[in-house]
Structure formats: structure tokens, C-alpha cells
Amino acid sequence: MLTAFAILTDGLVYAAYLFMVAIGLTLIFGVMRILNVAHGSFYAFGAYGAATAVGIYTTLGLPDAMGFLLMVAAAMAVGVVLGLILERGLLRFAYGKDEVIVVLVTYAVFLMLEDVIVLIWGPGSYGAYQPMIAAGNTEVGDLVLSNYDIGLVLIAAALAALATWSLHFTRYGRILTAVIFDREIAAAFGINVTVVYTVTFIIGAALGALGGAVMAPKIAVTLGIGVEVIVLAFAVVAIGGMGSIEGALVGALIVGLCRAAAVHLVPQIELFVIYGVMALVLILRPHGLFVRAQPRKI
């Protein structure tokens, strides 16, 4: 019983983390048809940015709650700036090329940004544990839950709700949905697709950075976190369907819970389970759970 509960809570926390990382990736793919490998860099920049911010406010002795907001804001700002530079400065020259070629462009960018991280922050490891420790713990029976983790789940849920609401109920959200559905027809209706692309990319970058920022207190912020996370994000997006926010949520939950179950019950298959589920979903529904295939007419 305790194990089941532990699996559930661990699963939800992992799912929250996966969702926050995956939502930016799936949004960028949905609107721009770009599978952005550099999304891992946004995550890494967010984490490093947050670690730096935490360092600053700890030295300044600011109150914890404000510190947390500062950390998140700093990370997202980093994401926005980086996203803007990448999209306007590099990516827009690759539009119109084959989908797979664009992926390779983002892969090249990812490689380059890995070095940029070292140039800015050096090869060492950073810690940003303060917010996590400051939040304290809650005891539920025999289980000790970190309040930070609970907060993480709530943030992810809030993000999911916000994303779904804004896509369906705000004007700009509906414009995005139109472009996701059919870029050409949206442009024919007068939607400025170029601006939509830039804005989407920036939002995606900010979300990726947010994912990195909120995870920073839980991990060792060091080289290679981007490399690990990007392939996990791919798995989630592939499972849920590329371009689908609901898909990212469900994909994150599936992967999170499966992984938690593996970790508690059969630890050897932890990594296997994530990619095994991805392979299984791709086999049964190649376009993911929430996206339908378009048949070709002759």
C-alpha cells in the first residue's frame, strides 16, 4: 500500500517535470513543424540561470518566497532572450527546408550552446538547493513528501490549465491553433505567420527554461543535463503526439508513473521502461496518442 502511494507521488512529481519540459517542445513542433533539439539547451540555460539567481539572492539575504520568483523570472528571461536570438538570427534561414534537415540545424545549435554554457558558467557543478530546503516537508503517514515537490506538481497542473485555456479561449491562442492546423490557410486569412513563429519559439524557449529553473533545486546543475533531458522530452512528445498539449500531459503522466513503478519494483528496467513505452506507442499509434494521421489522396 505504501509502495503504491510512493509510486503515485513519485510518478506525479516526475510527470510534472517531464510535462514542463515537453510542453515547449510540442508547442514549437505543432506550430512550426520543427523538432527542436536545442530545447535541451533552453532547459540547461534555465537551470544555470536559476542557480545563478539563487546564488545572488542568497548572498543578498532576500526572503525565500521572493527569491523563488526571482529565480523563475531570471530563468525565463534567459529563455526569452536566447529564443529570440536563435529564431531571428539563425532558425528563420532554415524554414522551408526538409523537416529532418531543420532537426539537424537545431542539433548543431544544441552542440554549440553546450560549449557556450561552459564559456559562461565553467565546467563545474552548481547547486541551488536553498528553495527546496526552505520549503520544508509534509508527512503523510509514513511517507515524507517534500513541499517543493508538491509545489512542482501544482505548478505543472496550473501550467497545463493555463495552456489549454489560452489556446481555446484567447484570441492569440486561437490564432496559434489555426496555424497548427494549417499554416497556409492561416496565412491566407491574414495571420502574420512570421510573427507567430517568433512568438511561439520564444514562448517555447521560456517554457523550456522554466522547466530547467524549477528543476534546478532538485538536481546537480552541471554539464550534460540538456543532453539527458532532450531525449526524455522527445519520448513524452512522441507518446502524446507532436503538437498536442493534452498529449504532452498524458505522455508525461504515463512515462512518469511507469518510471516510478519501475524504480520501486524492478529498478533494472527503469531506463528501458521509458523508451519501451515510447516504442510501444509508436508501434500502435505512430502519430502519438492524440494526433491522427492524414491519408494521402491520389
Added chain:
Amino acid sequence: MAAVAGALAPDWIVSLATIAFANALAVLGLVVMWRAGLISFGQALYYCVGAYAVALTGRWAGITDAFILVLLGGVASWLIAAIVGFLLARYREIFFAMLSLALSMILYGGLVKTESLGSTDGFSISTPTFAGYAPHSAAMLQLSLYWLTLLVCFLAALGVGAYFRSVAGSLAAPIRDNEIRVEFLGASVTRLIHVKVMIAGLLAGIGGALAALAIGHVDPNMAYWTTSGGFVFVTVLAGSSSVAAAFIGSLLFESLRSAAFDLMPGLWQITLGSVLLVTIMFLPEGLGSILVRLRRRSSAKPS
């Protein structure tokens, strides 16, 4: 010519060239698939299978003969490709890429968690012999491996060239252009792609086997997505127009990576990334297109 060059060059160049040419086999496999419009982000699966087949055969059966080991590595990876191909042949474009990625990561995950195989550290391979001949110096060992690799690459190049001239191979561009039309001509696209997956898997596995012998060590990183990414990188660099380009491109890549790492250790990824970007933007057909152009010009010259 390359064999003689190897005999004269210093050790570290021979070693670099051996790995480059071994990896070039994986790239050649990618070229075979790319001509039909398919890119795999998971060739590391077969590369790793080939490598571990060599390592495990050595460990469990005590075989050290390089020829046998490479052959076994190829057979093992070919078998995996044949099985996996039934599944993969039904996918295209980004889904083909992602499924192949997932499969390679499954192997990675499995290896990392397997204590008996050394998990993340992997384990080392005993020194190979060559049909009875056991090299008595490190330099001779290097050279022997190099010559073996050259031989295998030469055979592979011949085989792939013949494939490109066959009916099956020449259907690559048609498949990429218009699959349905290929079916209406009477050919089975699924079967054709399955064969391509098997060829690519076999080549990558042989490459992995050779690389394992050259490095003397195997570890799960050989199945990681960044290894696959490296192969794709070279494929873009080389392009799909010429078989030779795969080998030249791989040699260039390894040299570039080595040089960048030695001369500017903090900037080597920026260097590689920029090279990739420049190639994509300005030379989208890769080095192969330059080679083809040169060849055309030299054959058009009046005698």
C-alpha cells in the same frame, strides 16, 4: 595507396583513420537509407550490438581472431536489423527517426543497468589476432587493425556501389519522390525499405565491431543518441551522391574533432556545430556533390 600511407604515418594518425573508417561504415549505411528519404537517429543500436558481440564472444568463447569477430559482429547486428526492420519499414520521416532513436535508447538503458556487463563502465576486449598472426608490438597491432578496416571498407564500398546500380538500389529516389507510384509499378516499398534497414544495420554493426577492436573497450555510450547523432552529422557532411564521400567525410570529421579538441578544448563543439550549419546552408548536397562534379569535369575533358 591508403594502405601504404598507413604504414608510413605515425601511430596516432593510423589510430584515428581506423576509427574514422570504421565509423564511415555506419555512415555508409545511413547514406543507403537517406537516398530513399529516411534518416535514422538510432544507428548506434547496431553499432553497439556489433561492438558488444565482439566483446562478449571474446569473453565467453575466448575467440580472438579479428576476422571471425568482425564477421560475428556483422551477423549479430544484421539479425537485429532483420527483426527490427519488420517494424521500422512501416514508418517514414520523423517517425522513422524517432522509433529508431527509441530502439537504440532501449539498448542503452538495458546495458547501463546490467551489472554483469560492467554497466556504464563497460569492459575491455583482449588483444585480437589475425588468422593466427599475433602482433608483437602496439604499432603492428594498430597497423593490422588499420589494414583489416581498409579491406572491410573496400569490400563494403564495392557491395554498396553494386547495390546502387541494381533495380532495388535505384528505386531509392523514386521511393523518396513518390512511394505510391513505386507500388503501382509493381514493387513492394516495405520490402525495399526493410532491405535498406538490414544493409544499414549490417554496415553499422561491422563498423562497431572494428571500432571495438580498435579502441579495445566497449561501453553503453556506443548506443547513446549522441553516437547516432555523430553518424548523422557525418552523413550530412558527406551527402548521398558518392560512396567515397562517406569515407572522406568521416576522416575529415574525426580529424576535425581531434584537432578542435586538442587546439581549442573549450570550443570544439562550437566548431563542429558551425561546420554542420555551414554545410547544411551552403553545401546541402554534401561533399559528395563536389566529388561528383569533379568526376564529371574530368570525364568531360577532351583527351
Added chain:
Amino acid sequence: MTDILVAENLEKTFGSLVAARDINVRVPAGQTVGVIGANGAGKTTFINMITGHLRPTRGRILFEGTDITGQPSRAITRLGIARSFQVAQIFPSLTAFENLCVACAVAHAPQGLFGPLLTPVQSPAVIAEAQAAIELFQIARYRDVPASVIPQGVRKLLDIAMAIAGSPRLLLLDEPTSGISIEEKFDLMTVVMSALKTRNITVLFVEHDMEIVERFSDRVLAFYDGTVIADGTPANTLADARVQELISGTKLKHKAAAHA
């Protein structure tokens, strides 16, 4: 003599949409059949079922006496039925000649796993046949031009030339003159029909231009709302009141005089 093509009680539904129903047609060998009907009437569905692109929901199709219902396209091609497409389906990155070489090579390569692997594609036989097709369809001017820049009319000719590479005995042409300007339609059909006559092929062609149908077909099938509403000689079918009401419209007197 057996009919080369027999369709019995063919029906095709997509969920609640009935695309084709109660289709019963017998085509003797050597005939040239024109198929007319408004868009959505079921003509392309009919062709797609015969060529294996769609599986009929009910009924069966016999080719030279053998049941071919539900077989995949490539098997049907191998049996001797070929088709051309409304939008010419060619390989844009190859030249016209290369397109034909591929078509001929695949048609003649031995089947099975190793056949296509071991046969060279540009063998003398294939080259000769491809060249012959270029001349038969009079597209020599575009022989070495990449198919992506070939004009529309020539694309359609290339498409048809590729379709007959395997020497089919039944050929289905889906709107061979669609997308072609009025002045060029007759010329295109003349080239196509004379090429096909030399090969002794039974032809079914879908057309919207009634004058072309009149000129080139021995028999006309009229489709409406998923089924055949008239079947007979061009003169009779086009004079049929229902056909005139639903498909072709009435012939105006002075227009007939101008063409006389």
C-alpha cells in the same frame, strides 16, 4: 471469348458515405470505354477498386476470369492492369528517360527478394524499351529534362508511358486530359490512343470533355451518385435523357453545326 474485366455488384462505403453501389460492368477485350460523370459520382472510386488502391466493401472484380478483389496494387500491376493518374504521378527528381527506365526495369525484374537486388537497372533491354516509349509518345524533346520542370501535358504522357511499361492488357486512364488547355486536348488524346493501339490494350478512360469521349470511345459508361446510370455506344449514351439532365447537358444546335 471471356470478358477481360468483370465487375459484379461492386460497392464501396466509407462509414455512412456510399461512394459506389450496384456496379455491374462487363468489358470485352480490345474495347475502348469512356467513363463519364460529375465529380463525386464514383468514377475514381471505381478505378481505385479495380487497381487495388481501395478494397470494395462488397462485390467482386474478375480480370481475365480470375478474382482480383482486394488484392494490393502491386499484385494487380503484375497481373496486367495499369493506370494513369488525374495528377500525373511521376518521379520529379529523375529525368523523363530515367523515369521510364525505372518503370521498365521494375516491370521486367524477376520477383522475389533477390531479383531486384541482383539485376542492374540500366541494362540494354531496359534502355531500348525506355527509348522506344519516348518515341512512341513523342516526348523526345524532354528526354533528359528533370520531370519536375516538364510541362503538364508532357507529364501526363510520361505518366501513361510509365503505366504501359509492364505491357499491361488493361489500362485505366484517370482524366488523361485534365489540366490541359482546350487546344491541346485532342492532340494529346490522339498521341495516347495511337500509341495504345499499337500495343493492343483494352482502355478505360475517365473524361469530362464530351467531345473527346465521343471521338475516342467505342462505348460509354455514365456514373451518377455512385452507380452506373447508362451504358452503351457514345451516341446512345450521350443522347440518353438522364445523362443529359445529370451529366452532360443538352447539345446546342449551333455548336453541333460548328463541329460538323
